[in-house]
Amino acid sequence: MIKDDDYYWSCEICEKEFETKRECDEHEKSCKRKKEEKKAHIISKNDLITACRNLLLLVLYFLLFVLYIFPWLVLTLILLVLYLLNQWLKKREQNRQEAILALNRVNDEYRREYTRHLGDKEGPKEKRPYVHQLMEAVEAFNHRKYTEAKSLAGKAYNMLEGENRQRLQKLQQERHEEKHRRFEASQRAKGLVKYRNKWGTPEQVRRWREIEVGLNDNFAHMSPYEFEGFIAELFRRMGYDAQKTINTGDYGADVIAKKDGKTVLIQVKKYSHGSLVTPHEVQGTLGALWKYKADKAVLVTTSDFTTRAKDLENGAPIELWDKDILHRMVRKYFIERPAAR
Numbered sequence: 001m002i003k004d005d006d007y008y009w010s011c012e013i014c015e016k017e018f019e020t021k022r023e024c025d026e027h028e029k030s031c032k033r034k035k036e037e038k039k040a041h042i043i044s045k046n047d048l049i050t051a052c053r054n055l056l057l058l059v060l061y062f063l064l065f066v067l068y069i070f071p072w073l074v075l076t077l078i079l080l081v082l083y084l085l086n087q088w089l090k091k092r093e094q095n096r097q098e099a100i101l102a103l104n105r106v107n108d109e110y111r112r113e114y115t116r117h118l119g120d121k122e123g124p125k126e127k128r129p130y131v132h133q134l135m136e137a138v139e140a141f142n143h144r145k146y147t148e149a150k151s152l153a154g155k156a157y158n159m160l161e162g163e164n165r166q167r168l169q170k171l172q173q174e175r176h177e178e179k180h181r182r183f184e185a186s187q188r189a190k191g192l193v194k195y196r197n198k199w200g201t202p203e204q205v206r207r208w209r210e211i212e213v214g215l216n217d218n219f220a221h222m223s224p225y226e227f228e229g230f231i232a233e234l235f236r237r238m239g240y241d242a243q244k245t246i247n248t249g250d251y252g253a254d255v256i257a258k259k260d261g262k263t264v265l266i267q268v269k270k271y272s273h274g275s276l277v278t279p280h281e282v283q284g285t286l287g288a289l290w291k292y293k294a295d296k297a298v299l300v301t302t303s304d305f306t307t308r309a310k311d312l313e314n315g316a317p318i319e320l321w322d323k324d325i326l327h328r329m330v331r332k333y334f335i336e337r338p339a340a341r
Contacts, residue, residue, distance in 0.1 A: 095146035102153035209335040227270045237333040252288030265294035271303035279309045
């Protein structure tokens with residue numbers, strides 16, 4: 001510390017002036033400490049630089065030693081590095097070319113879609129999902145991410161192909177439906193009627209319906225159980241609420257039909273030609289009326305009744321349906337009414 005002529009104390013290091021000696025001493029100590037720390041930092045930095053230089057020299061000497069002792073190994077490593085670098089460059093160039101081809105393919109397809117869209121010169125009004133994929137692919141290509149660009153372009157092309165495929169399928173379906181409508185209109189213009197994917201004259205359709213319900217073979221293809229269900233369906237078409245009874249213990253009733261608050265008991269006899277229904281069976285059906293509290297009974301057969309059995313119908317609450325009546329009712333409710341609808 002130095003005292004000047006005006007009685008001020010100054011620091012020997014930074015030459016800063018102070019009014020008191022104490023302040024000057026404290027500041028001078030601080031300056032010395034900082035100067036020493038800075039000098040130590042410079043020394044440590046220089047030591048680090050020297051250590052790094054020595055390490056590099058050591059590595060260089062080691063490489064020179066290896067090159068001198070094993071020149072073929074160094075040459076092999078250099079060739080391997082060059083080969084790998086060449087392969088990487090080739091792969092990168094291949095990805096670049098493939099990305100360019102993929103982008104051009106999507107771009108060409110998009111241009112066709114752009115000009116085909118309803119004849120609109122401005123192209124599609126809405127942005128399709130594949131457009132976003134195409135933009136991302138172009139952006140990736142500009143950033144030299146060729147593999148990503150190729151993948152995004154492939155996705156965009158697949159999405160565009162999917163939309164075109166759906167459009168083509170819809171167009172083919174519309175053409176098929178239009179062709180089908182024209183064909184049906186031409187068939188109806190000829191006076192033909194459609195039945196079970198077939199076209200025929202009204203008389204042919206009537207015959208097909210008879211064959212289907214069993215009139216051609218007098219219901220021979222049906223089992224007795226199936227025939228009872230068929231008779232129940234006949235009465236349903238006649239407007240009744242008809243249900244089959246339990247097979248065992250039916251007490252002479254196979255079907256119970258209800259309509260307008262009245263109950264009809266139906267007994268079914270599926271007989272072959274020549275087997276006639278006897279008076280005893282008619283009496284059994286009449287006797288079942290009290291069991292079901294029915295107002296009327298109907299005895300249906302695929303054959304005929306004896307003369308004495310027909311006499312029991314007079315004055316009794318029962319109707320006897322022989323083969324002719326049964327066929328007439330089946331034609332009316334299974335054939336004529338569906339044809340009329």
